[in-house]
Structures are given as C-alpha cells and as structure tokens.
Amino acid sequence: DTAVSQTPKYLVTQMGNDKSIKCEQNLGHDTMYWYKQDSKKFLKIMFSYNNKELIINETVPNRFSPKSPDKAHLNLHINSLELGDSAVYFCASSQERLAGAFFGQGTRLTVV
Amino acid sequence: GDSVTQMEGPVTLSEEAFLTINCTYTATGYPSLFWYVQYPGEGLQLLLKATKADDKGSNKGFEATYRKETTSFHLEKGSVQVSDSAVYFCALRDAGNMLTFGGGTRLMVKP
Numbered sequence: 001d002t003a004v005s006q007t008p009k010y011l012v013t014q015m016g017n018d019k020s021i022k023c024e025q026n027l028g029h030d031t032m033y034w035y036k037q038d039s040k041k042f043l044k045i046m047f048s049y050n051n052k053e054l055i056i057n058e059t060v061p062n063r064f065s066p067k068s069p070d071k072a073h074l075n076l077h078i079n080s081l082e083l084g085d086s087a088v089y090f091c092a093s094s095q096e097r098l099a100g101a102f103f104g105q106g107t108r109l110t111v112v
Numbered sequence: 113g114d115s116v117t118q119m120e121g122p123v124t125l126s127e128e129a130f131l132t133i134n135c136t137y138t139a140t141g142y143p144s145l146f147w148y149v150q151y152p153g154e155g156l157q158l159l160l161k162a163t164k165a166d167d168k169g170s171n172k173g174f175e176a177t178y179r180k181e182t183t184s185f186h187l188e189k190g191s192v193q194v195s196d197s198a199v200y201f202c203a204l205r206d207a208g209n210m211l212t213f214g215g216g217t218r219l220m221v222k223p
Binding site: 042 | 146157
C-alpha cells in the first residue's frame with residue numbers, strides 16, 4: 001500500500017485554468033505538507049497543515065489554496081494557472097514533531 | 113529563520129570512491145536533522161536522521177553525525193555504487209513543525 005499518494009502524476013493544462021492535485025496518506029499522520037520543486041531541484045515549502053493550524057509560506061501566491069476534507073487528505077487547488085507554476089509538486093506527511101516526513105511521488109504540472 | 117546549506121553539485125565520482133556531501137544549518141533551538149535521497153523521476157525518500165547532538169544516523173552504508181558545535185550534518189559513504197546516483201537533500205525540522213531543505217546535491221557515480 002502506498003503511504004502517501006498523489007493524483008494525477010502528470011498534469012498538462014493551459015494558462016488561466018483552475019486545477020486541483022489530490023493527496024491522501026494512510027499513515028495516520030496528523031500533519032501534511034505541500035512542496036514545490038523547481039527545475040533546479042530546489043524544494044520550497046508551500047503549506048503545512050494539521051487539524052489545528054495552517055501555516056502558509058508567505059511567498060506563495062494566494063492563487064494556491066490547500067483544502068483538507070479530513071485528516072488523511074490535503075488537496076492543492078490552484079486558480080488562474082501561470083507559466084511559472086510549472087514544477088513538480090510534492091505532498092508529504094509526518095506525525096511526531098521532530099520526525100522526518102514521508103513524501104508522495106510528485107505531480108509534474110506543466111502550464112502551456 | 114531556519115536555513116540549510118549544502119555543497120553545490122554535481123559531485124562526480126568513480127565507483128568505490130569515498131563520498132562526502134557537506135551540510136550546515138542555521139536554526140534556533142535543537143532541530144532534528146535528515147538526509148533525503150531523490151532518484152530520477154521519483155519522490156523523496158528518507159535516508160537517515162539524527163535527533164540530537166552527537167547522534168549518528170546510518171542507512172545503506174551512508175552515515176552522518178549531528179555536530180552541534182559546527183552546526184553540520186555531513187553525509188558520508190565509504191564506497192559508492194552506480195546505483196547511488198541521485199540527488200541528496202539535507203533537511204532540518206524544528207519545533208515549529210516545518211521541514212526546511214537545502215538546495216540538493218546531485219551525485220553521479222561512474223562505473
């Protein structure tokens with residue numbers, strides 16, 4: 001069973017569209033994250049979320065919004081997609097405060 | 113804020129060579145430290161971790177020691193293989209619950 005799963009794996013869409021990426025974890029973790037990895041492999045934290053607190057990286061445009069229907073899911077919704085949004089987006093989850101995180105396989109988003 | 117600095121790559125080695133990838137960090141308090149590995153086309157996998165000063169994390173022949181005095185967590189392996197070719201990320205996690213990554217170091221091992 002996949003611990004952290006994301007769908008879709010690949011997403012190609014036109015500028016201006018709205019899209020969502022889904023993430024589910026079956027580890028019972030209480031914290032989930034979204035990261036953006038650019039073409040140079042640099043990883044940037046976008047959001048950290050648990051059932052008590054949403055932490056937003058202030059550099060993330062408000063076109064990006066996390067939506068959590070329940071503890072096991074944290075979806076990423078993106079409005080008005082731009083060319084610069086093209087990247088690989090990773091979902092992750094963790095439990096203990098000082099533990100590492102488990103990552104999904106990533107979603108490669110290409111905006112044309 | 114917290115930050116992690118890694119040596120820039122790519123690091124190119126021959127098979128069976130000794131590997132060191134440097135990592136230093138800046139953080140308040142006492143973070144946990146991690147190394148992650150990303151193989152081509154895949155997500156990040158936790159390679160090893162250390163949660164307090166002088167701890168040594170080890171896995172698959174890789175090891176790293178948490179050095180508080182030098183704020184470092186250098187990754188080492190005695191004899192690399194072609195299958196170790198990947199991008200390696202150093203990371204820290206503080207009590208604020210955020211996992212902060214370094215820029216990644218690409219390792220290329222030639223037969």
